[in-house]
Amino acid sequence: MKVFTTLTTLVSLLSVLAAPAHVVLSDGDLDERAITITVAAPAGTIVGVRSPTTDDFNGIPFASPPVGNLRLRPPQRLTTTFNNFDATSPAPACPQFLADRDSLDLPAPIVAALADSPFFQKALKISEDCLNLNVVRPKGTKAGDNLPVLFWIYGGGFEFGWNSMYYAAPLVTNSVLKGKPYVFVAVNYRLAAWGWMPGKEVLADGASNLGLRDQRMALEWVADNIAAFGGDPSKVTIWGESAGSVSVFSQMAAYGGNILYKGKPLFRGGIMDSGSIIPADPVDCAKGQAVYDAVVAKAGCTGPDSLSCLRQLPLDQFTEAANSVPSIMSWNSVALSYLPRPDNDFMPESTHKLLQKGKYAAVPMIIGDQEDEGTLFSMFQKNVTGSTAGIVKYLKDLYFTRATEQALTEFVETYPDSPFEGSPFRTGPLELYKGFKRLAAILGDAVFTITRRIFLTIAKSLNPTVPAWSYISSYGYGTPILGTFHASDVLQVFFGLLPNKAAIDIQSYYSNFVYNLDPNDYSGGTGDLSRVVDYWPQWETGTKKLIQFYRFFFSPLVDDFRTDSEKVLLANVENFLF
DSSP states (O other), X not given: OOOOOHHHHHHHHHXXXXXXXXXXXXXXXXXXXXXXEEEEETTEEEEEEEOSSEEEEEEEEOSOOOOGGGTTSOOOOOOSOEEEEEOSSOOOOOOOOOSOTTOOSTTHHHHHHHHHSHHHHHHHTOOSOOOEEEEEEETTOOTTOOEEEEEEEOOSTTTOOOGGGSOOHHXXXXXXXXXXXXXXXXXXXXXXXXXXXXXXXXXXXXXXXHHHHHHHHHHHHHHHHGGGGTEEEEEEEEEEETHHHHHHHHHHHGGGTOOEETTEESOSEEEEESOOOOOOOOTTSHHHHHHHHHHHHHHTOOSTTHHHHHHHSOHHHHHHHHTTSOOSSSTTTTSOSSOOOOOSSSSOSOHHHHHHTTOSOOOOEEEEEETBTTSGGGTTOGGGTTXXXXXXXXXXXXXXXXXXHHHHHHHHTTSOSOXXXXXXXXXXXXXXXXXXXXXXXXHHIIIIIXXXXXXXXXXHHHOTTSOEEEEEEOTTTTOTTTSSBXXXXXXXXXXXSSOSHHHHHHHHHHHHHHHHSOXXXXXXXXXXXXXXXXXXXXXXXXXXXXXEEOSSOEEEEESOTTHHHHHHHHHTTTTOOO
C-alpha cells in the first residue's frame, strides 16, 4: 500500500515546496522551456508546456467532477470535449487523510495541523474536483510515434497522495538517454472515505472501491486518447508502489480478470513495488461497517438515509468526519480504516481468492519489496512490548479478528524474540523500543514480503509460461532503526535522489520492461544507449531466484527465507483477513 508513515509523510509535505514550477510564456518568447504546445485528442484540444527535455500536460480531467450528489458515487464519463484546456500547471489533489484528527498521540496532531494549514491546502489546491491525470512525453514526441506507455499509480496507504508529487520529467528524460523513450501517465484517484468507504449502505448503493474505479476510467481515457500524444495504447504497462502496487494487481483482477475495453486489453504488463494481494473481508463486513458507522456518527448523519446525508455535507464537515477514524500513522498502523474490499462487482471476491482461481489477467510482471517493509509501521506500538502474548493480542484485536489465538501464536513464534533476528534484518540489537524489531519483521512479512512470495508461487503454478521477475531492495542496509524502509524505493528509483547503481540500473530494467516486457531485453529502442546491467533471472517455482539490490552492487538470492512463517500464513489465509 503506498503506506507512508511519519518520515514519508513529512517527505510528501516537503515535496510540495520542492515541486517544479511551470511558468508559461508565449510561443514568441525565446525561453523554449516555457513554450506552450497543443495536442488535438478525441477528448478535445489540450495545451501543455515544453520543459527543456519533455512536453508536460498536467491535470487533464478524465471524469466528471465527483462533487455534490456525485460524491461517493462511481466516476462518470465526461460528455463534453475540451477547447484548449489549460494543462500547463499542476492540478488539484484529492482530499487527503494524513492523520486521525481526533488522535492526541504524536505525531498525528502535528501532521494533521500541517495538513489543515492554509499553506498546505493552497499548495496542493485540495479539491474534490480532482479526477485528473498528467501526461509527460519526450520533447517533440508527436502522434504516430507510438511510444510505449508507463501508467503510474501512486501509493499512500489508500489515504493520501497526489499525481503532481511525482514529477516525471527526469524519469522520462532518462528513458530517452537509455534509448527506450516512453510516454508517462500519472493518475489522481479518490482516497480514504472518498475512494474506499466501506459499509452495507455503500455496497447497496454500488459505491464501493471508487478509487479503483477511478483508476480504471483513467486507463480507458488513455486507451482513447494517448495516441494523440504519441503513445501506443496497445503497449501500456501499469506501475504502482505500495497502495499503488496493490492497485496494480487489483486492476489485473478487476471483474474477475476482464481488462478489455472496446475489445482490447487496457494494459499488457505490470510492475508492483511493495504490494500484491490483500486478503480482505467484504465491504459490508463488521470491521468496515464500524468505520462507516463512526463516520456517520461524527457527521451527525444517523438516520434512514445516512449516505445521502454524507453527500450533502459541506466539504470541511465531511472531511472532519471522514478523517476521525484511525489512520495509518497510529496504533492501528496497516490495519487500515480504508482499503479495497470485495464487493461482488468490480472486485468479485478477495484478491487472494481471485488469484487462487486464476481469475486475473496474467500479464508479464515485475514484483518486489524493500527488505525492511515493516519498520515504518511499527513506530507507534511501544505498548505492545514485543512479547508473544502482546503481539498476538495486537494482531487479534486489530488485524485478524477471525483467527484463533493458537494460529496467531504459532505465526508469531516463527519470529525469534531477539532484536538480532528482527527488522532491520541482519543488524545488531539497536531498536526503537523493546520488541520493535520483532513486530517490524512480522508486519513487513504479513503485508508485503512473504505475501509476495505466496502470490508468486500461486501465479506461477497457474501460469508457468507467463514471465515474472522479483527482487528485494537492500540499498538502505545499515540505516539505523529504519533499514531499507517502505517507500524508500520511491526516493531511490523514481526520483533517483542518489545516482548510484541501484537508481541507474533499476530504471534501465524498467525501461526495458516497458518496451519489451523483459527487463533484460535491449532490443526495440531508438538507439544503442541502453545501459548494460546485471542479468535478472526470472522467478520460477522450482528455483525461486530473485535479485537483491544494494546501492553499488546486486546479488542473486534464493527466495526461501522465513519459510516457517510462510507456511503458517498460507495455512491460515482464510482467517488472516484484513
